[in-house]
Amino acid sequence: MANKVLRKVTHCVFDMDGLLLDTERLYTVATEMILEPYGKAYPFEVKEQVMGLQTEPLARFMVEHYDLPMSWEEYARQQRANTEILMRNAELMPGAERLLRHLHANKIPFCLATSSGADMVELKTAQHRELFGLFNHKVCGSTDKEVVNGKPAPDIFLVAASRFGVPPKASDCLVFEDSPNGVTAANSAGMQVVMVPDPRLSQEKTSHATQVLGSLADFKPEQFGLPAFTD
Numbered sequence: 001m002a003n004k005v006l007r008k009v010t011h012c013v014f015d016m017d018g019l020l021l022d023t024e025r026l027y028t029v030a031t032e033m034i035l036e037p038y039g040k041a042y043p044f045e046v047k048e049q050v051m052g053l054q055t056e057p058l059a060r061f062m063v064e065h066y067d068l069p070m071s072w073e074e075y076a077r078q079q080r081a082n083t084e085i086l087m088r089n090a091e092l093m094p095g096a097e098r099l100l101r102h103l104h105a106n107k108i109p110f111c112l113a114t115s116s117g118a119d120m121v122e123l124k125t126a127q128h129r130e131l132f133g134l135f136n137h138k139v140c141g142s143t144d145k146e147v148v149n150g151k152p153a154p155d156i157f158l159v160a161a162s163r164f165g166v167p168p169k170a171s172d173c174l175v176f177e178d179s180p181n182g183v184t185a186a187n188s189a190g191m192q193v194v195m196v197p198d199p200r201l202s203q204e205k206t207s208h209a210t211q212v213l214g215s216l217a218d219f220k221p222e223q224f225g226l227p228a229f230t231d
Contacts, residue, residue, distance in 0.1 A: 004210050007192060007226030009174040010104060011201075014135075015161050018051070018178040019196055019216070020096045021124055023087060031062070033186055034075065041068050044200050052179035053113045054150035055142040062205035078121075087124045093196075097131060097219030098229075104134045106227040109168075110209040111135050113160040113165035113175075114149055117142035137163045154189035161189075176216070180205045194219060 018024035031042050046065065050058045050110040051058065059072040068075065103110050112132070114121060118140040132138075139160045140149045146159045161173050170190035177183050178196050185191035187208055195209035196216055206212050213219060222228040 001189055006210065006223050007171065008078065009192065010109070010172045011022055011161070011164060011168045011174070012108060012226075013113050013173055013175045013186075013191070014110060015052070015175075015177045015179070015182050016102075016112055016114040016116065016121070018198065019176055020093055020100075021090045021128075021190075022093050023090050023124060024051070024178070024198065026086040030079055031148070033059065033082045034062075034068075034078050035066065036065070038068065044147065044198075047204065048180065048198070048201060052115055052151045052177075052185075054147075057150060064132065083120070084123060087120070088126060090124045090127065092128060092131075094215045097217050098231075099219060099221075100131060100228060102221070108226060109136050109164050111160050111163065112138040113141070113156045115137070115141040115156070119143070139163065151179070152184035152188070154185050155191070156184055157189040157191055161191075174226075177209070180196035182206075183209045184209055191226075192224070 002154050004073055014020060017027070023231050028042060028047060035042055050061055056072065060074040062068070063070060063075050084124045113136050116124070121138060139147065139156055141150050141156045144159065147156045148189050157175060161167055161170060173191045175186035175191045175193040176196070177186060178198065183193050183195050193209040194211045194213060195206055196213050197206045
């Protein structure tokens with residue numbers, strides 16, 4: 001993939017699941033718990049289609065795709081019940097804490113833009129309350145009325161940018177994402193995006209990102225005009 005021009009930014013916007021928190025594998029388990037009684041499998045080819053989606057479109061897709069004998073609301077209820085049990089001990093992804101604390105120490109404004117609802121964000125971040133308290137603000141797509149359309153639409157990132165004390169231009173924002181839907185949303189919002197994809201994703205599904213990394217620990221802030229790590 002040809003090297004893309006990296007532009008200076010002033011603000012950062014973070015996705016959460018699979019990027020900051022190691023929750024994607026827990027979502028897989030929660031989904032398998034629903035599908036197993038029907039003898040259905042949940043391969044990665046299906047999972048990659050729903051990564052980054054909000055609650056309703058995800059549930060509708062799963063019920064239709066698997067022809068499940070339940071409403072999307074019932075699917076969402078079961079998924080939530082399973083998730084509540086599994087997510088209480090969600091761990092941070094490599095490099096996440098170092099980057100967030102670095103940005104905070106250097107007074108770089110950053111926020112959260114997740115498709116999860118506010119209550120699920122509270123649950124997933126329970127073990128990391130102080131760290132997630134460093135965010136300027138949090139936009140929780142599934143429960144935020146201003147986020148009319150979920151990823152891959154740009155709404156969540158435009159709303160996130162608008163809520164900074166002094167809203168930056170879209171071109172001054174750097175988004176961090178792990179899903180193809182999220183990258184598409186960031187691109188549509190006019191923002192650069194650093195992608196830390198699941199290693200099983202094909203290069204074709206990551207080529208629309210500004211930069212692709214194996215881990216947040218590989219991120220070099222100075223490449224985007226941000227203060228470099230000193231440790």
